[in-house]
Amino acid sequence: MRYFDINLDLNEDDLALKDAARKFAEQEMRPVAAELDRLSAEEVVADNSPLWTFLAKAYSLGYHKLLLPDCYGGLGLTPLQISLVLEELGWGSFGLSVQLAVGSFPFYLVCMSGNEELIEKFVTPYCNCTDGSIRGCWGITEPEHGSDTLAAGEEYFSSPAMKGSVRGRIEGDELVINGQKSAWVSGGTIATHTMLHLQIEPEKGFAGSGVCIVPLDHPGVSRGKPLEKLGQRDLNQGEIYFDDVRIPLSHLLVNPDFYVPTLDTILAAANLCMANWSIGLSRAAFEEALNYCRERVQGGRPLIEHYTTKQRLFQMFARVETQRALTRAATNLNFSINPPIVEYSLAAKIQSTELAFANADDAIQLLGGNGLTREYLTEKLFRDARATLIEDGSTETLARHGGHLLMEEYPKRLD
Ligand SMILES: Cc1cc2nc3c(=O)[nH]c(=O)nc-3n(C[C@H](O)[C@H](O)[C@H](O)COP(=O)(O)OP(=O)(O)OC[C@H]3O[C@@H](n4cnc5c(N)ncnc54)[C@H](O)[C@@H]3O)c2cc1C
Numbered sequence: 001m002r003y004f005d006i007n008l009d010l011n012e013d014d015l016a017l018k019d020a021a022r023k024f025a026e027q028e029m030r031p032v033a034a035e036l037d038r039l040s041a042e043e044v045v046a047d048n049s050p051l052w053t054f055l056a057k058a059y060s061l062g063y064h065k066l067l068l069p070d071c072y073g074g075l076g077l078t079p080l081q082i083s084l085v086l087e088e089l090g091w092g093s094f095g096l097s098v099q100l101a102v103g104s105f106p107f108y109l110v111c112m113s114g115n116e117e118l119i120e121k122f123v124t125p126y127c128n129c130t131d132g133s134i135r136g137c138w139g140i141t142e143p144e145h146g147s148d149t150l151a152a153g154e155e156y157f158s159s160p161a162m163k164g165s166v167r168g169r170i171e172g173d174e175l176v177i178n179g180q181k182s183a184w185v186s187g188g189t190i191a192t193h194t195m196l197h198l199q200i201e202p203e204k205g206f207a208g209s210g211v212c213i214v215p216l217d218h219p220g221v222s223r224g225k226p227l228e229k230l231g232q233r234d235l236n237q238g239e240i241y242f243d244d245v246r247i248p249l250s251h252l253l254v255n256p257d258f259y260v261p262t263l264d265t266i267l268a269a270a271n272l273c274m275a276n277w278s279i280g281l282s283r284a285a286f287e288e289a290l291n292y293c294r295e296r297v298q299g300g301r302p303l304i305e306h307y308t309t310k311q312r313l314f315q316m317f318a319r320v321e322t323q324r325a326l327t328r329a330a331t332n333l334n335f336s337i338n339p340p341i342v343e344y345s346l347a348a349k350i351q352s353t354e355l356a357f358a359n360a361d362d363a364i365q366l367l368g369g370n371g372l373t374r375e376y377l378t379e380k381l382f383r384d385a386r387a388t389l390i391e392d393g394s395t396e397t398l399a400r401h402g403g404h405l406l407m408e409e410y411p412k413r414l415d
Helices: 014-039 050-060 079-092 094-102 103-114 116-128 200-209 255-294 309-336 344-371 377-388 395-414
Strands: 137-141 165-169 174-181 193-199 209-215 221-223 240-248 252-255
Touching: 014 050, 014 079, 014 094, 014 395, 050 094, 079 094, 079 255, 079 309, 094 137, 094 252, 094 255, 094 309, 103 193, 103 209, 103 252, 103 255, 116 395, 165 193, 174 193, 174 209, 193 200, 200 209, 200 240, 200 252, 200 255, 209 240, 209 255, 255 309, 255 377, 309 344, 344 377, 344 395
Parallel strands: 137 193
Antiparallel strands: 165 174, 174 240, 193 209, 209 252, 221 240
């Protein structure tokens, strides 16, 4: 087969990583994701679930640490390599990709803090873990505050009227945590650690927040039930409750003085993951449609020989390449500089998820009635893609935030 990639500059290492990820996605992710998709949310995380063997396999191959730098035990991939691998994983399963990446978020932030003691305590065991038994999660969304928690550009973000559900109180050399994160925390019921956003100076609204790492075996931590949802059903989700949970103050990785820029840095990285996985999902939809249209005969000829079908398939191909062009460029930019230029990550996430959703929708249309059935992957891709327009910030919220950033920065570029 002719090698197909818009980047001509892929070297041997890049190609080997991409091929390995593709095999993993095809042989390990796709079958497990299909199985988990049909289970209840409780069954997905039951002791006999195939999730656990999948995670062990993924960890043994190092896919849990692909965002982490090699100096701390991560894979130390280049931004382009991260992009190539995430695309393949997104092709395999969006939900399982989220589980793996979000699992590394607390450890990613500890690496960013540069605190050698915490790196030794948390990051080293995580990077050495080969059985999937150490899993992180990102606790930001609250029952009363979804978009609010990401809206750093809005005036109300800094208003004392914004009362966070999770509060942190500093007592001597301890941080005391109380409150609840929402049922949308990915991996929330199965995580061993969380990267927790919590309000510390309530008089500053959400701008008075901080971020800490909390091992979830602490007394006072409890969990909700796994959440049932439309798409990404292979991704576990659920609440985490904190009742007078005491952790050392040194676990506070970001204090209120640095909260807003750090929030943007986290959002920039998370949104790039979403954008890259969406390329894979979109490509999967395109490939499903292409294969089907080669086989299905209507009007005496395979669908692919009909003019309008070719046109539609070409548009699907073009969407994938558009996603790749913007997302790879944004990934290259924002995983190379610090602080990131956040609007590029937001633009990549918004565009890539919307184009993936359009491809999932078109794939169903091209498969006709079959596209709606569980016999074909298109139905799952459509449900998974629908969730991405809300996940890690709804399209509208991210666009508003991007608009605020642009209004501050863009006029300076014109001067
Ligand atoms: C699959 C999935 C995985 C997720 N994983 C995680 C995770 O790992 N950790 C975590 O903490 N959270 C996670 N989330 C939560 C996610 O980030 C939130 O769902 C998202 O931020 C939106 O918040 P919300 O659902 O509360 O919607 P709301 O904020 O209530 O928004 C509802 C609607 O109102 C609109 N809206 C909101 N504010 C305004 C405004 N000021 N002006 C006009 N319109 C507005 C929104 O665009 C949206 O259309 C996940 C969500 C999904 C779907």
